[in-house]
Amino acid sequence: MMDRLELQKLRDLPIEGVAERLGLQVTRHKALCPFHDDHHASLSFSVHRNTYRCFVCGASGGPIDLVMKYLNKGFRDACRWLSLSPDPSPSREGCAGATKSPLYLEGDRGRLSFDASRYERFFERPWLNDEARKFLFDERRLDPRVVRWCRLTSWKDKQGVPWLQIPYYDREGKLIGLQNRNLIKGALPRFRFPQGAECSIYNLPVLNLLKSGETLWITEGCSDCWAMLSAGHKAIAIPSATLLKRKDAEQLSIINCQLSIKFAMYPDSDVPGERLFLQLREVLPMLEHHQLPVGCKDFSDYYTTQRVRPFV
Numbered sequence: 001m002m003d004r005l006e007l008q009k010l011r012d013l014p015i016e017g018v019a020e021r022l023g024l025q026v027t028r029h030k031a032l033c034p035f036h037d038d039h040h041a042s043l044s045f046s047v048h049r050n051t052y053r054c055f056v057c058g059a060s061g062g063p064i065d066l067v068m069k070y071l072n073k074g075f076r077d078a079c080r081w082l083s084l085s086p087d088p089s090p091s092r093e094g095c096a097g098a099t100k101s102p103l104y105l106e107g108d109r110g111r112l113s114f115d116a117s118r119y120e121r122f123f124e125r126p127w128l129n130d131e132a133r134k135f136l137f138d139e140r141r142l143d144p145r146v147v148r149w150c151r152l153t154s155w156k157d158k159q160g161v162p163w164l165q166i167p168y169y170d171r172e173g174k175l176i177g178l179q180n181r182n183l184i185k186g187a188l189p190r191f192r193f194p195q196g197a198e199c200s201i202y203n204l205p206v207l208n209l210l211k212s213g214e215t216l217w218i219t220e221g222c223s224d225c226w227a228m229l230s231a232g233h234k235a236i237a238i239p240s241a242t243l244l245k246r247k248d249a250e251q252l253s254i255i256n257c258q259l260s261i262k263f264a265m266y267p268d269s270d271v272p273g274e275r276l277f278l279q280l281r282e283v284l285p286m287l288e289h290h291q292l293p294v295g296c297k298d299f300s301d302y303y304t305t306q307r308v309r310p311f312v
């Protein structure tokens with residue numbers, strides 16, 4: 001059971017932070033009310049009183065009430081949900097005193113404006129809605145362990161659109177970016193990035209698991225990376241793009257110098273895929289080329305259509 005002090009801590013969690021963690025978009029202390037069909041941001045937050053109130057439907061309360069009502073949870077479950085996320089105060093360990101990873105490239109201006117502390121909490125206790133489960137497990141056939149490792153989570157925006165939320169970590173496990181993927185097929189925008197989130201190389205924490213001489217697979221985009229991991233291999237992803245960014249190339253080159261590992265890749269079955277392979281090979285001269293079977297456009301396609309499990 002939770003004692004008074006702990007409860008008070010939950011009641012003191014900043015109301016707007018809790019709202020954002022639930023997926024509400026807060027602008028100037030207002031948000032679209034999720035409790036009625038709102039088009040005018042009727043939900044107001046009082047930072048002073050740490051409460052919310054809707055002037056149309058009358059919904060009101062504090063952080064715990066908001067979680068109870070929004071997630072349709074009882075008091076105790078709502079408290080548990082709130083307490084399983086760390087206190088968002090900036091003095092938290094891992095932020096202030098963290099030593100910089102040699103793999104963390106300094107001078108990444110894009111990253112400076114990404115406020116990771118606003119988002120870290122989302123991934124502490126990942127939660128997958130039905131759309132996310134369908135996408136990850138039915139369509140992509142991913143291994144649940146991979147989904148947990150990657151801390152994929154999901155949420156719905158105020159229009160009810162389901163999103164998969166994909167965190168990017170550095171090698172120390174510090175959140176450095178995130179990407180939202182629309183879970184409605186064909187819907188636009190397909191991806192959304194919070195302000196300042198710059199998603200470069202994905203799944204850097206896997207580098208800590210590599211043994212000397214082991215192979216690191218390089219994939220293009222998160223989906224291929226999840227498929228590669230689900231096939232039992234260690235993989236990182238570079239952003240899906242026609243050109244390899246200099247910053248990413250530099251980071252790969254540093255990885256190559258620091259770790260005595262092998263690199264391999266299944267380039268996408270098209271001209272840009274092969275071009276990317278050649279660019280990567282300039283940075284990683286020993287990069288092995290693997291050929292996808294005819295008819296597979298990328299590794300994810302190969303993995304899901306699974307004529308055969310490629311590696312077991």
Ligand SMILES: [Zn+2]
Nearest residue numbers: 033036054057
């Ligand atoms: Zn309302």
